[in-house]
Amino acid sequence: MLKDFADLLVYQWLGITPGSTLGEALNFFVYDSIKIFIMLAAIIFAVSILRSYFPAERTKKILSHKRELYGNIVAALLGIVTPFCSCSAVPVFIGFIESGVPLGITFSFLISSPMVNEVALVMIWGLLGWKIAAIYIASGVTIAIIAGFFIGKFKLEHLVEEYVYQMKVGDMEIAEMSFSNRVQYAREYTMEILKKVWLYVVIAIGIGGFIHGYAPEEFLTQYAGKDNIWAVPMAVLIGVPLYSNAAGIIPIVTALIQKGMSIGTALAFMMAVTALSFPEMIILRNVLKPKLIAIFVAILAISIIFTGYLFNIII
Numbered sequence: 321m322l323k324d325f326a327d328l329l330v331y332q333w334l335g336i337t338p339g340s341t342l343g344e345a346l347n348f349f350v351y352d353s354i355k356i357f358i359m360l361a362a363i364i365f366a367v368s369i370l371r372s373y374f375p376a377e378r379t380k381k382i383l384s385h386k387r388e389l390y391g392n393i394v395a396a397l398l399g400i401v402t403p404f405c406s407c408s409a410v411p412v413f414i415g416f417i418e419s420g421v422p423l424g425i426t427f428s429f430l431i432s433s434p435m436v437n438e439v440a441l442v443m444i445w446g447l448l449g450w451k452i453a454a455i456y457i458a459s460g461v462t463i464a465i466i467a468g469f470f471i472g473k474f475k476l477e478h479l480v481e482e483y484v485y486q487m488k489v490g491d492m493e494i495a496e497m498s499f500s501n502r503v504q505y506a507r508e509y510t511m512e513i514l515k516k517v518w519l520y521v522v523i524a525i526g527i528g529g530f531i532h533g534y535a536p537e538e539f540l541t542q543y544a545g546k547d548n549i550w551a552v553p554m555a556v557l558i559g560v561p562l563y564s565n566a567a568g569i570i571p572i573v574t575a576l577i578q579k580g581m582s583i584g585t586a587l588a589f590m591m592a593v594t595a596l597s598f599p600e601m602i603i604l605r606n607v608l609k610p611k612l613i614a615i616f617v618a619i620l621a622i623s624i625i626f627t628g629y630l631f632n633i634i635i
Contacts, residue, residue, distance in 0.1 A: 326351035345533025352525050352571060355446050357518075363442035364513050368506035370401050372497060383421045383429065388472050389465075391425040396464035399432025400457070417484050417607075424472015431620065432464035435595035444570060448577065455631065456587065463591070463623040470619055479612035521571070528575035551585045552628035556621055559592030569593050583635050588628030596620050 326347050330336050336343040383395055416426045436457055445453040497505065573586045601613055608616070 322354050323351055325354070341533040343533075345529040348532040348575070349525055349529035352528065352574075353522065356442075356521060356525065356571070357514075359442045359446045360517075360521075361510060361514065365506050365510045368509040369502050372502045372505050383416065383425055388422065388424060389469055391422065392428040392465045392468045392472070395421075395425045395428040395468065396432040396461045399429045399464060400436045400461070417480065422472055423477050423480065424468045424470070426468075427471045427616065428464045428468025431467055431595055432461060434600070435464065435591060436460035448574060448583075452583065455635075459587065459627045459631070460591070460595075463595075463620065463627060467616075467619045467623055471616065474615070476612050476615065479609045479615075481607050481609060484607050524569065524571040528571035531572065531575035532578055551582065552588050552632065553625050555585045555589035555628065556592040556596070556625055559589045560596050560598055560617075560621075582632045584628040584631030584633075587631060588624050591624045591627070592621070596624065 327338075329350055330343055330347045331338050334346070336346060382398065383391060416429070417423070421429075441453055441457065444456050569590050573590045576589075577583055577586045596617060601617065604613060604616075
């Protein structure tokens, strides 16, 4: 139905010639804009209700006494449904360390939370299908578990700034919410997220539409296809200096895939932008010494590159 409306609007009401580059670009923009905003509202609302059961204080208590590996797994899974972004990295990190959460387990949470979230999930599902969405979740969680596990094994607590261990944040009392309050929270949170990301979504879809209509397929196939062995690491290197949330990067990634970029390369680029961005490293520098940041970046980059190659082989 949405596709029919997009075709009607672009090709009949606007009179754009079907199959033209302008028509393809506008049709992509109209169809994906409507579909993404509908799915965003529905999924964010549903996940927000689930998220209301996992405030930061409760998450700290859940993770405080977990053993390695098992704790990494729990932390990575909790990262999917708990509110976290790079802007809140410092207070969350301090709270976790102060409450006794092991460093490696903390990193599993820090990696999973910005990399795998409901906005990214719904957009990948809507644009690329449930199989790619499942691969995205599995890869993001796996990277978070592995990277956090090895950081924990290296015993790098001495590379955390000393003042972090001297902070005493304390435990806040967690008030239980009624279901009606959770629904109200979900409604308000959904509107808050939509207000924050709508412009990024529109701009990103516009860029994606331009790529879909005008980018030459031969160029991307040659330089970013499966046959180019350097495509994945180059995508990661390009993604690191950038900063965007999932809403801003996924429509662009989708258009690149449709134009010939291999899925593994595109996912590696997206993961680098959302989980390994340079601005986030600047924020984390407040609590981590440079050597630990370098180790964190290296482990995560290698994991993302490996994942990109793996997907290019199996898909």
